[in-house]
Amino acid sequence: MKTRISNTLFILLATLVTLSGCTTNYKYKIGVSQCVGGAWRDKANVEMLSAQHLYDNDVKVIIKNADNNNERQCLQIDSLVDEGVDLLVVSPNDYHALNGSLQRAREKNIPIVFFDRTTALKDYTAYIGGDNVEAGRKMAEYAVLLCRDSVKTDGRRPIVLEMTGPLAISPAAQRHAGFSEVISNNPSIDYRHLPSQWSYDDCKRIMREWLENGKAVDVVFCHSDLAAVGAYEAAKELHKEREIRFLGIDGLPGEGLDAVQNAQLAASYIYPTHGEEVIALALRILEGKPFERTNNQKSIVVTPQNVADIALSSSSLMKQNRYLATIQSKLETYLGFYHLQCTLLAVAFLVILLLAVAVFTTWRAVKATRRANRRMRELNDEQTRFFTNASHQLRTPLTLIAGPVNQLAEGKGDRQQLVGIVQRNVEQLQRLVSDVLLFRRENNATVDDTTVTTDEQLQASRKAVQESRHDTLINDNADELATVLIVDDNADMRAYLRTLLLDRYYVIEAADGQSGLKLAVESVPDIVVSDVMMPVMDGLTFCTRLKQHEATSHIPVLLLTARSSEQQYIEGLQTGADIYMTKPFSADLLLANIASLLANRQKLRQLFNTQHLNTTPSPLGFCRLPEQEHLTTQNSPSPDRRFLDTFLKAMEKHMSNTNLKIEDLGDEVGLSRVQLYRKVKALTGMTPVEILRETRLKHAMQLLKTTDKTVSEIANEVGFATPGYFSSCFKKQYDKYPTDVREEMKV
Secondary structure, eight states: OHHHHHHHHHHHHHHHHHHHTOOOOOSEEEEEEESOOSHHHHHHHHHHHHGGGGSTTOEEEEEEEOTTOHHHHHHHHHHHHHTTOSEEEEEOSSSSTTHHHHHHHHHTTOOEEEESOOOSOOOOSEEEEEOHHHHHHHHHHHHHHHHHHTOOOTTSOOEEEEEEOOTTSHHHHHHHHHHHHHHHTOTTSEEEEEEOOSSHHHHHHHHHHHHHTTOOOSEEEESSHHHHHHHHHHHHHTTOGGGOEEEOSBOOTTTHHHHHHTTSOSBEEBOOOOHHHHHHHHHHHHTTOOOOSEEEEOOOEEOTTTHHHHHHHHHHHHHHHHHHHHHHHHHHHHHHHHHHHHHHHHHHHHHHHHHHHHHHHHHHHHHHHHHHHHHHHHHHHHHHHHHHHHHHHHHHHHHHHHHHHHHHHHTOSOHHHHHHHHHHHHHHHHHHHHHHHHHHHHHHHHSOTTOOOOHHHHHHHHHHHHHHHHHHHHHHGGGTSOEEEEEOSOHHHHHHHHHHHTTTSEEEEESSHHHHHHHHHHHOOSEEEEESSOSSSOHHHHHHHHHHSTTTTTOOEEEEESOOSHHHHHHHHHTTOSEEEESSOOHHHHHHHHHHHHHHHHHHHHHHHHHHHHSOBOTTSOBOOOOOGGGBOSSSBOHHHHHHHHHHHHHHHHTTOTTOOHHHHHHHHTOOHHHHHHHHHHHHSSOHHHHHHHHHHHHHHHHHHHOOOOHHHHHHHTTOSOHHHHHHHHHHHHSSOHHHHHHHHHO
16 A cells, blocks of 8 residues: 555656646757857847747757857757757858767767858758858959959059968858959959958958058958958058958948948958748758758849948848847747746646645554554564573573584594584574574564564665665766776675775776776776786786876776785885785775875875966966976986876967867877876866866966067967957956956056
């Protein structure tokens, strides 16, 4: 009866949790991964969000922005897949970096639609976006027209300069291909092109350097309106803006269209967003309807002659999109209130039902408790009588066993007779024990099933708790617990050590030194407990190899052995072992030694953190670790010190690389990503990413205080892809913006 009631309560509670956590059910969820923000992508996002309610399909669009960060975009794509999206719309930041995450999505049969950009992945479902090659051609044709009709060159060939975006991404490569194709077919034009970071600041810098070096130019084409305006501003500062025609791409209200109207740009190309068409294509794919794999959206060139009409139309469309987005937001709010009210009604009903069940259960429990109490009083009286008699009966056989055993030990009496006495009384003692156990089982069987305090139930409860704790320890892994690697060829010894350690640490095992070394290199545990005498590879060799390997040299080793001579003890320590314990050993002492080694390692990490935060940067801004006792010997640095020096030098070498990945640093120091992460975290208490970010920001602080470089230049020099992201990270680290530091330096 009790079990049935418990099951009923469990079902009701599960229903309550399910209803209270319910949300709007959408037929389709579409995940959108944008490589970066900006006005153009903001417009596309608004259009996609507005399109959600244009179809009778209950579509939910989830948009994430990677801010020009490959690693972040991979994580965002993985999170969208984990959220259960039905289709992915991806505008990739890099041509190769996303292939792993995209391939995992395809393995789960999630369609992938590339928007505006593509990657090296060929197994995608569809592409939709502007025709970048056509955009380049159109702007080249307009540049040729300008050179023919508007440019005065005093007899020389007109000079056309193209500032490309990073050619590693598909839009820049395609726009350059279209532009260069047309321009190259006009031998009367002197065509030049330079790479840029596709930004206002970089194109402004390139234009300034070009003009200050005395180079002539008649037409400048940049791959975005914002970049073209930057080039225009550089020419304006040098009073040469009237001599040059500037061309861009995007044609957005408030940017390119305004620049054409203000005569900053001679022309722009409207690069279409059409977010509503992206959602329409996604729905055709999800509903199994026919669709085109490549969907190039055509557009037009914006010139001073047509810009007024286009600007008016674009402004109207933008206003309508904002209205749709506002309506959508309010609709979702109202739907949320509706579902909340439904949930509250369901919860109220279940609460009333639970109260009724609770009253009924309480009444049944009171009756069962009274009945059980009466029966328990009867059993207690019977048990008292039984154990009083049994205690007297046990004394005789125990006496007749202990006495003969003592005599046999002293070599006295008739051996055969004494053995016979011991044997008979052992049998008698066994019968008495059997009677006691039988009596106990009979008593337990007579107790009503409403009694909840029997030994059997208590044992089951304890076992369930232990199993749950064990599962929790395993699942939590080494994120919360230190990892201990046990290496011993004796299965019983491994089982005993595991029993001792499991409540405190995450435990992994190996049966010999060779497999233990392989497991240590792969998993990089926090400490190793190893036997000495083992097949395949003994513990001393295993310890030596462990200390010689780059990935595991820092790991403390505790050796267990039956070899107890002084020479053997010295030999064990010479292999690099931190502690050498002989068998049989005290369990408490073993646990204390492990805790001490881990505590010492924690102190070293704290010391590193203190030094890392307080040491004076090198001329390049990198923190150099001072020579410390734990990292050096009298003659040479330890392997751990050499490793940290190599790691810091690798960071110094590649710090300005905005696409630097942890795998690159791992290749530099000869470790995999996992090995590098575990080793650096074990030695320093910080992840490689955290150290790299802090080091970059320290170098940036030094440059802000000692140079007159712009914030954008400093951000690029220390490896941040965008000034905005650099300023955000700087603010989190120092609680002030880079511009604040510059203002303080002026005071």
